[in-house]
Amino acid sequence: MTVAVFLEHHEGELQKGSLGVLGKAASLGDDVVAVVLGSGVEGVAAGAGKFGAKKVYVADASELDAPLPQPRVDALAQLVREQGIDTVLFAASVLASDVAAGLAARLDAGLNWDLVDVALQDGSLVGKRPALEDTVYVDVGWTSDLKLALFRPGTFDPVESGGDAEVEAFAPEFEDFSTAATMLEQAHEESEGPSIEDADVIVAGGRGLGSPENFSLVEDLAKALGGAVAATRAVVDAGWYPYATQVGQTGKTVSPKLYVACGISGAIQHKVGMQGSGTVVAINKDPNAPIFEFCDLGVVGDLHEIVPKLTELVNQRKS
Amino acid sequence: MKIAVCVKEVPDAAVNKRIDPGTKRLDRSGEGALNHFDSQAVEEALKLKEAGGEGEVVLVSMGPAGALDSLRKALAMGADRSVLITDEAAAGSDLVATSRALAAALQKEGADLVLFGQQSSDSDGAVLWAAVADRLRRPVISQVAELTVEEGKVRGKRQTEFGYDVIEAPLPVVVAVSDAINEPRYPSLKGIMGAKKKPQDSLAAADLGLDAAALGEAGSGTTVVGLGNPPPRGDARKIEDDGNAAQQIADFLAEKKLL
Numbered sequence: 001m002t003v004a005v006f007l008e009h010h011e012g013e014l015q016k017g018s019l020g021v022l023g024k025a026a027s028l029g030d031d032v033v034a035v036v037l038g039s040g041v042e043g044v045a046a047g048a049g050k051f052g053a054k055k056v057y058v059a060d061a062s063e064l065d066a067p068l069p070q071p072r073v074d075a076l077a078q079l080v081r082e083q084g085i086d087t088v089l090f091a092a093s094v095l096a097s098d099v100a101a102g103l104a105a106r107l108d109a110g111l112n113w114d115l116v117d118v119a120l121q122d123g124s125l126v127g128k129r130p131a132l133e134d135t136v137y138v139d140v141g142w143t144s145d146l147k148l149a150l151f152r153p154g155t156f157d158p159v160e161s162g163g164d165a166e167v168e169a170f171a172p173e174f175e176d177f178s179t180a181a182t183m184l185e186q187a188h189e190e191s192e193g194p195s196i197e198d199a200d201v202i203v204a205g206g207r208g209l210g211s212p213e214n215f216s217l218v219e220d221l222a223k224a225l226g227g228a229v230a231a232t233r234a235v236v237d238a239g240w241y242p243y244a245t246q247v248g249q250t251g252k253t254v255s256p257k258l259y260v261a262c263g264i265s266g267a268i269q270h271k272v273g274m275q276g277s278g279t280v281v282a283i284n285k286d287p288n289a290p291i292f293e294f295c296d297l298g299v300v301g302d303l304h305e306i307v308p309k310l311t312e313l314v315n316q317r318k319s
Numbered sequence: 320m321k322i323a324v325c326v327k328e329v330p331d332a333a334v335n336k337r338i339d340p341g342t343k344r345l346d347r348s349g350e351g352a353l354n355h356f357d358s359q360a361v362e363e364a365l366k367l368k369e370a371g372g373e374g375e376v377v378l379v380s381m382g383p384a385g386a387l388d389s390l391r392k393a394l395a396m397g398a399d400r401s402v403l404i405t406d407e408a409a410a411g412s413d414l415v416a417t418s419r420a421l422a423a424a425l426q427k428e429g430a431d432l433v434l435f436g437q438q439s440s441d442s443d444g445a446v447l448w449a450a451v452a453d454r455l456r457r458p459v460i461s462q463v464a465e466l467t468v469e470e471g472k473v474r475g476k477r478q479t480e481f482g483y484d485v486i487e488a489p490l491p492v493v494v495a496v497s498d499a500i501n502e503p504r505y506p507s508l509k510g511i512m513g514a515k516k517k518p519q520d521s522l523a524a525a526d527l528g529l530d531a532a533a534l535g536e537a538g539s540g541t542t543v544v545g546l547g548n549p550p551p552r553g554d555a556r557k558i559e560d561d562g563n564a565a566q567q568i569a570d571f572l573a574e575k576k577l578l
Contacts, residue, residue, distance in 0.1 A: 067479075068486070100449075132336050133444075135550070138343075141542045179490075180492075186484050250437065297556050299560060309565030
């Protein structure tokens with residue numbers, strides 16, 4: 001089995017999610033390679049060795065400069081053919097999902113998405129995928145020679161194994177249609193502080209805050225805990241907080257070590273985005289709020305009183 | 320401009336969704352509805368057609384014959400006609416097989432712009448456009464929150480984990496819109512009445528020049544091997560604030576070594 005892991009990078013840094021997938025892949029077998037595609041990325045690539053890659057294939061090309069999917073499909077398709085790779089794993093993101101699906105069509109390879117685990121059963125790869133709002137866990141397999149998988153963001157933490165990777169360059173050829181789209185403006189981080197997908201601690205606010213101004217309560221607690229601020233679909237829709245912070249089915253899927261939900265009822269659309277969190281603390285004045293069904297500590301009370309006090313206590317403990 | 324919108328029938332929100340333990344597929348026997356995310360793609364197509372003053376909006380879908388009813392709802396919004404790929408051989412198609420069928424139908428239509436909604440609400444899939452674009456050998460832009468078409472080019476504002484990109488691509492092109500792009504219109508009574516007279520074509524695999532083995536489970540690259548229950552959470556504690564809740568939370572976090 002030769003497993004390749006697509007490593008995504010942003011502003012010169014390998015993304016934590018894809019390094020986590022790399023660590024998982026390395027735990028399954030010994031033949032794990034990583035793939036880094038971009039422009040001026042050789043230095044970035046070398047860092048993959050200590051997260052479990054035996055070898056890193058690097059393509060450095062101007063066509064791969066912008067984070068657009070189609071030139072990456074060309075590069076991966078070529079690499080899979082030339083190196084006899086039989087499995088390609090991705091940490092899901094806007095970019096990686098499009099790359100994986102394009103590759104699936106190009107090589108007629110089965111793609112399973114939204115996986116939260118993968119294991120070898122009798123020599124075959126089996127993935128685990130939560131379905132129907134995570135009420136059912138489906139075991140999925142592959143019938144194609146090439147197997148592709150997208151993992152839910154934040155599923156695995158990167159594991160530093162301290163190894164060294166051999167870096168091997170390759171030169172992809174690009175299709176005309178793959179390079180037809182051009183990036184006119186590229187995004188830079190809009191929100192301050194850590195991005196919610198990489199944060200170990202998230203403090204999230206919902207409608208129960210009562211007004212956009214009250215997000216300062218959530219921000220203060222997040223700052224005290226060294227975490228990031230997230231929001232529900234309802235408050236993002238209402239214009240209280242930016243979309244980049246939205247957790248849920250149509251926002252981000254997060255899995256921090258600690259998730260503090262303030263004034264969030266816990267609608268299914270929100271739940272699917274955060275239930276992979278380690279410890280969940282919920283504060284809500286409605287004792288019947290569904291969030292109390294999937295938290296570790298539920299507090300029935302007025303968040304406007306509790307949250308500032310908690311912030312103070314956390315700050316005291318730190319000093 | 321000719322715009323094709325790929326839409327899907329999903330179980331109605333009121334239906335308690337279940338996976339059939341025999342076939343291990345989603346039970347689609349209950350009431351169906353147009354995938355809400357797709358109605359946003361339909362809305363965007365109608366806006367572009369209205370802004371251009373001419374053109375055609377055709378719906379392209381794959382599903383059981385009963386999906387014609389859901390397609391009629393999008394026709395009532397203002398789309399001109401629909402094409403439904405419906406074939407018993409297509410049941411159980413995964414991404415590889417579905418993209419093959421849709422690409423074949425889209426190739427036949429030859430639209431300048433192919434639109435997709437953000438995801439399907441039943442399988443949580445958010446990948447089909449990139450597979451279809453690759454089969455059609457066309458550029459693709461996904462997660463588009465703002466879309467403009469000018470002088471043979473589309474420009475899309477793409478939402479990513481890092482903020483917003485602006486991406487341009489020449490027609491013909493495939494675009495997947497995000498759920499932030501618009502609020503879909505409700506069909507008017509006139510629209511609902513008019514929809515009944517709009518052409519609704521049904522195509523079988525053979526009509527698309529596809530072998531039955533290219534679709535369904537035979538044409539797929541993935542399979543379901545088993546069904547299980549989600550892992551249980553540990554014992555949850557629930558407390559009522561008696562004025563001391565903040566302290567109790569802090570203690571709990573300290574106990575869990577999170578402080």
